[in-house]
Amino acid sequence: MTDSVDVLNALKIVYTIYTLSVISLIGWFALGLVNPKGKPRIVKPSTFYAYVGILITVGVAIHIVTFNKIPWVEIDFKRDSIQPAEVYKIEMKDHRYIFNGQDIKAGDIHIPCNEYVLFEVDSKDLTYGFGIFRQNNSMVLQMQVVPGNKNDLMWKFHKNGVYHLRSTEYSGPAGAHMYIKDVFEVSGCNEDDKYSQKGADK
Amino acid sequence: MSFFNTLINGNEGGLKEETLTPTQKVTLRAVIVGILYYGLSAFEGMMMRAHAISPLPMLDDSHYFSVMTVHPIVGIFGSTYLVVFGAFTFLVPYLMKKPLYSIKLANYTWGFIAIGALLAWLGGFIWHYAPLYTLYWPLPVDFSQYDAVGGLVFIVGVALVMVGTLGFIYNIFATVFYTEDGHEKRPVKPLLISALGIDGMLNILYKMTGREPYSKEPAVSLPVVAIFRGTIDTFLDALVILTCGILILVYIIGDLSGATMDYTSVNALLYKNFFWWGLDLIADGLVLIYIAGSWYLLAMLITGKKLFMQNIARAALLLELIVSWAVWSHHLLADQGQPNMMKLVSGEMVTAFELVTQGIAIFITLVTLWSAKPLKMSNELKFLLGGILGFMLAVPAGIIQADMGLNRILHNTQWVAGPHFHVAILVGLTMTLYSAIYILWPTLTNGVKLYSQKMANYHFWAHLIGGIGMGAFMGMAAMDGMLRRTLYMEGEYQTYMILAGICGFLLLSAWVVFLVNVLMSVGVKGLLGVFSKSKIDTKDLVPSQEENK
Numbered sequence: 001m002t003d004s005v006d007v008l009n010a011l012k013i014v015y016t017i018y019t020l021s022v023i024s025l026i027g028w029f030a031l032g033l034v035n036p037k038g039k040p041r042i043v044k045p046s047t048f049y050a051y052v053g054i055l056i057t058v059g060v061a062i063h064i065v066t067f068n069k070i071p072w073v074e075i076d077f078k079r080d081s082i083q084p085a086e087v088y089k090i091e092m093k094d095h096r097y098i099f100n101g102q103d104i105k106a107g108d109i110h111i112p113c114n115e116y117v118l119f120e121v122d123s124k125d126l127t128y129g130f131g132i133f134r135q136n137n138s139m140v141l142q143m144q145v146v147p148g149n150k151n152d153l154m155w156k157f158h159k160n161g162v163y164h165l166r167s168t169e170y171s172g173p174a175g176a177h178m179y180i181k182d183v184f185e186v187s188g189c190n191e192d193d194k195y196s197q198k199g200a201d202k
Numbered sequence: 203m204s205f206f207n208t209l210i211n212g213n214e215g216g217l218k219e220e221t222l223t224p225t226q227k228v229t230l231r232a233v234i235v236g237i238l239y240y241g242l243s244a245f246e247g248m249m250m251r252a253h254a255i256s257p258l259p260m261l262d263d264s265h266y267f268s269v270m271t272v273h274p275i276v277g278i279f280g281s282t283y284l285v286v287f288g289a290f291t292f293l294v295p296y297l298m299k300k301p302l303y304s305i306k307l308a309n310y311t312w313g314f315i316a317i318g319a320l321l322a323w324l325g326g327f328i329w330h331y332a333p334l335y336t337l338y339w340p341l342p343v344d345f346s347q348y349d350a351v352g353g354l355v356f357i358v359g360v361a362l363v364m365v366g367t368l369g370f371i372y373n374i375f376a377t378v379f380y381t382e383d384g385h386e387k388r389p390v391k392p393l394l395i396s397a398l399g400i401d402g403m404l405n406i407l408y409k410m411t412g413r414e415p416y417s418k419e420p421a422v423s424l425p426v427v428a429i430f431r432g433t434i435d436t437f438l439d440a441l442v443i444l445t446c447g448i449l450i451l452v453y454i455i456g457d458l459s460g461a462t463m464d465y466t467s468v469n470a471l472l473y474k475n476f477f478w479w480g481l482d483l484i485a486d487g488l489v490l491i492y493i494a495g496s497w498y499l500l501a502m503l504i505t506g507k508k509l510f511m512q513n514i515a516r517a518a519l520l521l522e523l524i525v526s527w528a529v530w531s532h533h534l535l536a537d538q539g540q541p542n543m544m545k546l547v548s549g550e551m552v553t554a555f556e557l558v559t560q561g562i563a564i565f566i567t568l569v570t571l572w573s574a575k576p577l578k579m580s581n582e583l584k585f586l587l588g589g590i591l592g593f594m595l596a597v598p599a600g601i602i603q604a605d606m607g608l609n610r611i612l613h614n615t616q617w618v619a620g621p622h623f624h625v626a627i628l629v630g631l632t633m634t635l636y637s638a639i640y641i642l643w644p645t646l647t648n649g650v651k652l653y654s655q656k657m658a659n660y661h662f663w664a665h666l667i668g669g670i671g672m673g674a675f676m677g678m679a680a681m682d683g684m685l686r687r688t689l690y691m692e693g694e695y696q697t698y699m700i701l702a703g704i705c706g707f708l709l710l711s712a713w714v715v716f717l718v719n720v721l722m723s724v725g726v727k728g729l730l731g732v733f734s735k736s737k738i739d740t741k742d743l744v745p746s747q748e749e750n751k
Contacts, residue, residue, distance in 0.1 A: 004611045008681045011608070015621070019595060019674070026591045029568065030584070036576040043569045048511060055561040059554030063605055070607030077542055127338040127470060129536075129614065131685075137694050138683040139611050142536060147340070149471045149539035168536075168614050170334055170687035172347040173263040177689065 001158045002071055004140055005195060072141070072155065075116070079154040085115035092145055093124040095175040097165060104165065106182035111157055113189035118154050123147040128175065129168030132184055134161065134196035142168040157186040161196030212725025213653040219731025221648050224305045225292060225743045230646055230732045232288025232312035233639065239280030239319060240632075241717065244710045246273045251672075251706040254699040257691060264330040264347075270687065271356075272326035274335045277627070278484065279363045280319030284312055285635050286492060287370045289642065290429050292743065293499070294377050297423045300385075301741035303376035307369050314366030318359045325356025334687065335481075337446065339473040340465035343453040350457045357454065361447045364440045371437050378422065378430060396422040397430040402516025409513075420516070424509060425502075427516055428495020431523045435487030438527075442480020446473075471539045479530040485623070486556060487526030489631060491519060493593065494563035496634050500586050501567045503641055505574035510566050522559040529553040532604035536613040545606055553604040560597045564590055581658050585637035588666050592629025595670065596622055599677070612680065619686040620676025620702075628709065629669035636665075636716075645744060653722035661716040668708030675702035 067073050075082070088109055090099050097104040111117055121130045123145045130151070131142035140163060143153045162185050167178035182198065208216075222230070246269050253261050261269070291311075295302045302308060325331045329352020333342040342353060378397055381388045395401050396417065404416035422430070449468070456463045498509050509515055531548035534540040567590060577583060599621040603612045612618065643652070652658060676684075679698035684690070721729065738745060 007608065008611060011602070012678075012681050015599070015602070015677070018598065022591065022594045023670075026587055026594070029572075030579065030587055033571060033575050033577050033583075034579050038575075040573050040575045043510065043572075045511070048514070048565060048569075051565055052558060052562065055558045059557040059601065060551070062601065063550050063554065066605050066607035072610055073607040076606065076610075126341055126344060127474075133683055136682070138681075139615070141610055142613060143610075144534075144537045144613075146470045146474065146537055146539055148466060148469060149537075151538050153538060166685070166688070168685055168688075169338070170267070170336075170341075172341055172344055173267050173330075173332060174347055176263045176267070177691070 002069060003158065003193075005134075005138060007070055008138070075154050075156065079118070079152065082116050082154060084118040084154060085112055086117045088117065088119050090119065090121045090130070091124060092121060092126075092128050092130075095126075095128075095171060095178055097178070097180065104180055104183055106180070107185060109184045111184055111186045113157060113160070113186060116154055116156055118152055119143075121145045121151045121153075123151070126171045126175070127169055128171050128178070129166075131166045131168035133164045133166055134193065135164070135198065136195045137164075138195060139168075144169055158189055159186065159191045159193035159196075160189045161186050161193030162198040163196055208653070208722050208725070210726050212650065212728050213723045214651050216723065216725030217647050217650050217728025217731065219728055219734065220737045221745050222732070222736060223738050223740055223742055223745055224736040225295070225302050225308075225741070226646055226648075226745075227732055227736050228305055228308040228312065229288045229292040231309070232284045232291065232315075233646075234729065234732060235312060235316045236281045236284030236288060237713075237717065237720075239276050239284065239316075241713050242323075243273055243277035243281055244713050246276065248703075248706050248710050251699070251703040254690070255696060255703050256693070257689070263689065264332060266689070267332035267334070267687075268326035268330040271332045271334050272323045275322045275326075275360065275363075276319055279315060279322070279360070282627070282631065282635070283363070283367065284315055285639075287311060287315070287367075289635070289638050290374060290492075291370070292642070292646065294374055294426055294429055296743055297426050297499075298377060300377070300382045301743065303373050303380050305741070307373045311366045311369040311373065314369065315363050318362030318364075318366060321359030321362060322356050323359070325352045325354075325359060328352065329355065331356045337450070337477060339468055339470045339477075342450045343457070343465050345457050345462075350454050353450065353454045354458070357447050357450050361444060361451075364444045364447070367436060367440045371433050371440070374429065374433050378426065392417075392421045396420045397427055399427045399431065399516040399520040402427075402513040403520065405513045406517060424512060424515060425495045425499035428491055428498065428519055431519050432488040432491035432495065434523060435483040435491065435526055439480050439483035439488065442476065442483070446477055446480070471534075471537060474534065474537070475530065475540075478533040479527075482530040482533065483526055485626075486529050486553075487523070489626075490526070490556065490560055490563075491522050493589070493631060493634055494519060494522065494560070496638055497563055497567040497586065497590065498570075500582060500634075500637055500641060501570040504577065504580070504583055504586070505570060507570060507574050510569040510573065514562065515566050518559055518562045521555070525552060525555045525559060529556065529604075532600075532609075535604070535606055535609040549604060550606060554601055556597060557601050560593055564594060580640070581652075581655075581662070582637045582641040584662055585633045585640060588662065589630050589632075589634030589637060591666075592625055592631070592633055592669065595673070596626035596630055599625065614685055614687065615680035616676040616684045616686050617680035620673040620680065624676070625669060625673035629666065629673070632669075633665065636661075647724060648745065650723055650728075653719050657715050657719040661712050661719065664708045664712035664715070668705045668710075668712060671705030672702045672709065675699075675705065 128145040130145050132140040145151045162182050165180045165183040291308045329349045331348050331352030401417040408416050529552050531544045532553045535549050675698045679695045684695045
């Protein structure tokens with residue numbers, strides 16, 4: 001099953017190829033522009049319309065591909081109609097995460113493998129972020145936590161691992177260090193998340 | 203001539219300020235102050251870059267985030283707004299072939315914006331007011347973290363910037379429509395139809411139906427259409443920011459007067475939608491439209507040729523305007539309270555159209571340049587190509603993050619700050635502005651010779667490599683999970699941050715070299731003379747040959 005590491009690795013490759021191609025294209029264009037040899041070719045309107053067609057196709061195709069290949073998009077759309085195996089209700093106030101009436105701490109949340117789980121986070125004052133990160137600091141998921149509004153995110157974990165909690169939104173200097181290690185533990189999977197085994201930083 | 207003598211008097215006599223018209227002076231004032239603000243913003247950027255490598259002892263958390271708050275205010279309003287408004291204050295009358303509507307108003311405009319940006323900066327520098335430019339409710343009125351006086355100074359500063367902006371807007375619209383003394387009255391209808399680009403659409407429609415073109419010679423030139431269209435977004439954006447400013451101001455005054463108000467009276471998500479609708483009109487509205495117009499103008503001036511597919515370009519600008527009003531939801535893809543349909547339609551699909559509208563502008567500009575080959579690789583041409591490259595990199599990066607799947611792991615990461623908006627602003631926008639500065643240089647300075655071409659070359663390469671490099675390393679850090687607006691105390695992303703810091707230093711050095719080159723060209727005397735009253739009493743844009751002697 002695809003996870004964020006796979007998606008980001010694919011993005012790294014695609015965007016690097018794109019960047020190098022575009023830089024080369026402009027470099028080639030600049031050299032051609034100053035080259036006295038050869039006459040400029042007349043560009044036909046049909047070329048222009050074909051180019052616009054490609055742009056539209058690419059713009060739409062990106063979203064169609066990600067909808068089909070990234071599992072959490074469909075879950076997000078259907079989360080209201082899916083019954084979660086677990087619901088984790090977390091409250092945020094005064095730059096603190098509160099779970100079961102107490103400040104959240106390492107090992108507080110145990111997540112079953114391959115089950116739909118729902119994170120319901122409620123802010124009592126400011127806009128915060130809710131992000132789950134691996135031991136190597138790469139991101140698993142995130143959402144904004146807006147006060148006075150519903151902030152729920154459904155997820156399905158497929159690998160065993162221990163994960164950190166970090167606020168992904170700025171909430172003033174007092175919230176600059178909203179980072180609690182090893183809050184989430186996923187167990188019961190056939191596969192380990194090699195980037196999120198406790199004690200391993202890579 | 204000695205270095206010191208050149209520094210004071212300029213290259214080969216430097217800028218003779220007594221030959222400058224009032225319009226030239228007001229343009230140069232705005233541009234000079236804008237360039238100085240750019241340096242301040244770049245310096246702040248380097249402070250944050252250094253802090254990201256290893257936390258600096260003199261920057262505590264509140265100071266660091268106040269720097270982060272004022273950095274975009276100084277960079278966008280203090281620098282970009284002033285340079286762009288200054289350039290358009292000259293270009294609109296130049297292209298309309300008539301004087302600026304009001305030189306006095308143009309002077310107030312740059313003055314208000316410059317003072318406003320300074321006040322906003324002071325709000326951060328002295329009081330450490332730090333709600334960031336996003337101003338997410340209720341953070342700007344969280345007086346347990348911020349001094350209300352700092353908030354007052356900051357908000358008044360931003361409001362002054364917006365008032366100055368409204369002055370610019372009025373001047374531009376008035377310049378397009380007014381009839382100068384001694385001329386036959388210009389009818390408003392054809393001007394309005396042309397300024398909105400409707401004539402371009404009608405021309406396409408008439409051609410498709412086999413009729414004669416609606417307008418063979420449009421009443422308004424294409425770059426003015428772009429400026430006019432972009433200015434509509436500038437107006438809407440100013441109204442939204444002013445409205446939010448008033449709201450925050452009410453709470454600040456309440457707190458200062460002891461009548462603290464309940465911040466839950468304002469729905470944070472509704473506010474966020476409203477604020478992003480307005481703020482996004484800068485990023486996805488006026489910037490992209492102004493840039494397209496600037497590229498078209500630069501391509502026409504560099505080649506001396508008409509633009510390829512003129513009517514399409516006019517129509518695309520109208521499309522861009524409408525698109526810019528409907529894309530704000532891409533900033534709320536990580537907000538679970540935002541309806542999915544809005545995320546899908548506004549956040550993803552309409553936003554994807556920016557790939558089309560910006561792609562059209564790139565294609566038209568490149569084809570126009572190509573049609574005139576061979577061209578000399580002048581400063582304006584190389585910076586124009588750099589600017590186009592910047593947007594070719596930054597716009598797709600934005601489209602990628604405006605995807606519901608990818609946004610879940612890219613939102614608020616360094617991806618947004620690096621490959622997207624810093625590459626867009628520093629490489630795309632700023633290099634386009636430098637191209638405009640280089641091409642307008644002889645006209646605005648009455649032919650002052652540039653001190654050093656080698657310095658201009660360094661400026662180009664250091665800026666280009668620095669801008670793309672910094673964005674790239676920030677992007678790589680993002681892929682490994684690095685957030686923006688977050689402090690990392692354990693050296694988690696140090697290698698990337700060192701490399702981004704080196705690139706940031708290149709950017710800063712490019713600005714220093716550019717500034718020295720400008721100073722050595724015009725001379726300190728000439729530069730200061732720009733801020734004195736013009737000795738020529740004329741509404742003409744440039745001096746007559748007699749006055750120029």
